[in-house]
Amino acid sequence: MPLPHAVSQDAAESPKPTTGASTSSAPTDELGQYLAQNPAPEIVEVLLPDTHGVLRGKWIPGGAAAKIWKDGVAIPSSIFGLDIWGREVMETGIHIETGDKDGLCWPVPGTLKSVPWALRPSAQVLLSMSEPDGTPWVLDPRHRLAEQIARLKALGYTPCVAFELEFYLMKQAPGPDGVPEPVFATKGSGPARQNMYSMSDLDAYAGLLHEVREAARIQGLPADTVISEAAPGQYEVNLYHRADPMAAADDAILLRRLIDGVARKHGLRASFMAKPFLEFAGSGMHVHVSLLNRAGANAFGAPGTGDVLLGEAAAGLLATMADTALFYVPSYNGFRRLVPGSYAPTGISWGYDNRSVAVRVPNGPPKARRLEHRIAGADAHPHLVLAAILAGMLEGIEKHLVPPAPLTGNAYEASAPRLTYSMRKATANFAKSDFVERAFGAEFRRVYAVMKEAEVAAFEQRINPLEYETYL
Structure with missing residues (x-):
């Protein structure tokens, strides 16, 4: 996702009327x-x-x-x-x-x-x-994102943002065992086909994928590359970057709706579930962020100061990652995605051109220098994910935090602090976080934590079939 130029900015900020009715023509x-x-x-x-x-x-x-x-x-x-x-x-x-x-x-x-x-x-x-x-209603995530954008703009920065969304195409009806089935077979006499970057998998559903691209064109969503991903029936659609971070988050949430709608039209189901199959890759939502200065240039690429600024932003993301993990992984199922060797991060780490870390600096020229945040599942709320990312970057920039040494090689084998594998632990971290309260407000923190505590309890209060098979 090169970042030499930004997509034209849309007026996507939420309106803030001073009365009950809009007064603008x-x-x-x-x-x-x-x-x-x-x-x-x-x-x-x-x-x-x-x-x-x-x-x-x-x-x-x-x-x-x-x-x-x-x-x-x-x-x-x-x-x-x-x-x-x-x-x-x-x-x-x-x-x-x-x-x-x-x-x-x-x-x-x-x-x-x-x-x-x-x-x-x-x-x-x-x-x-x-x-x-x-x-603005305090619990609307859109307004929480608007606050982080405004804070960065007060420092002279405009986030330039792009989302990548992974999803599975599945058959409408589940298999005989009740488990959903992707459009390509996962069982047979040999190993299951992974077919990463397969052109034939793109060709097999070219009609649907072309309709996704055409619908995106009609709706003004800047769809870019389409990829056959790392599992049977898994695809990725990248969105081109915008120098309007609110519009970028809108793009992501509307693209999910679009893909779902087109898939249903074709008699299939598009799933953004973070980990629908234990034996195959989960689906993520990667977020690329650079900061443009007042002149519109990439501040991360500035000679002398760019590397320092990028390091501070990365340090802030690492320092706040445990507290905000619940925004990135908001579902009980999502924590199943964070397993070693899966290309989903498990440690609080960063590095250059390294897909095993949580915060990656992709290769590219200085004008395209950016951070790629790789934790979020495809089921996460784009506005909250981006708000947490920007708030974390602000924490590092405002406090001039210094990051640890970037990791090289396999981050799964490194000694970096671990992300929790438990939704209950992530919820507890979130609920007591001073950083979340400062960035999102006490009321938003309270309500979000209460809802997630109830969600965890709903799963923990169920007896799964394996328990009956084993202990009955």
């Missing part, structure tokens, strides 16, 4: 421009990413679309207190005990797009939530 102009260039949609899907990155929202009749920009969309603010199954987590304290009040959601400029895989003419638009008086 720009949003209405966006709808008007859309209708001038596209058939009138029968519905407009308004999409609000919840705390887990699950898209929630409503279908609005196309004829009533103007109200989205004029009046906003009322959605219960308690949507940010739902667990991964969409159930209320009462311990958050933001549900019926508050009267289950509404937040007011406003469309994110630049995100009104056609939905090319839909069965009927449809459009979609991202939302962000505010209080009725226009105050």
Whole structure:
């Protein structure tokens, strides 16, 4: 992912109206421009990413679309207190005990797009939530990311960001044993086919993959390289970098929706589960970040100062990694991905051109110098992942932290501190973290931790089939 030039910046910052209704003509102009260039949609899907990155929202009749920009969309603010199954987590304290009040959601400029895989003419638009008086809702992850972007801009830096997303294409129906099956066979008389970087695996599903690329073009998502990855039926789509970090996170969350929609249209299922198969590679979300200075040049590539700045940013990421691991690995299943030899990191480490470390500095000329953060699973919330990365980099830059020596060779055999393999331990680290409180606020830390504690408990309170097979 070279970074010589940035993709044009979109106005993707969440709007912050000072009253309950939008006072700018720009949003209405966006709808008007859309209708001038596209058939009138029968519905407009308004999409609000919840705390887990699950898209929630409503279908609005196309004829009533103007109200989205004029009046906003009322959605219960308690949507940010739902667990991964969409159930209320009462311990958050933001549900019926508050009267289950509404937040007011406003469309994110630049995100009104056609939905090319839909069965009927449809459009979609991202939302962000505010209080009725226009105050950004404290539990909306979008606003937490906006704060980190603003902090870096106050120092004279603009993050330039790109996401890489891995996923499996699977058959709609599970196999005879109830386990999902990828589109390519995993069992036979010989070893399972890994077929990394296989052109034939791309050709086998060329129709679907080309439709993904075309849908991305229609929606303005900067899809770049497509790769057949390290397991049967596993693919990766890279997004081109943006000098608009909020838009980059929007790209990632909308690309997941796009791939899922196109796969369903083809009678398949796209899964972003972090570790669907123990015997094969998990699916990650790698994030590339450089910092542009006020002149628009890559500050990491500046002679003399660039290496120091990059080292400080890497040191901050390492220093905050244990506290923020729950953002990168937010699911019970995700911790199964962090195993030695898997190309998913297991240690708190960094290095140059080394895919076994957590924070990698890819090869390239100074103008493309960047950090690649390799911990997050493909199921993580892009806005929270990026917010934690930027907050960690800020910690290192503001405190002038010095990183340990970069690792060479196999990081799985190094003595670097280990990332926890336990969601319960990661949740405990998060819940008591002073850094998380400083960067994200006490209320966000509390609510997120409470929801993840409930999620861990739901898994720990189940007896798995092997226990019955062994002990019954």
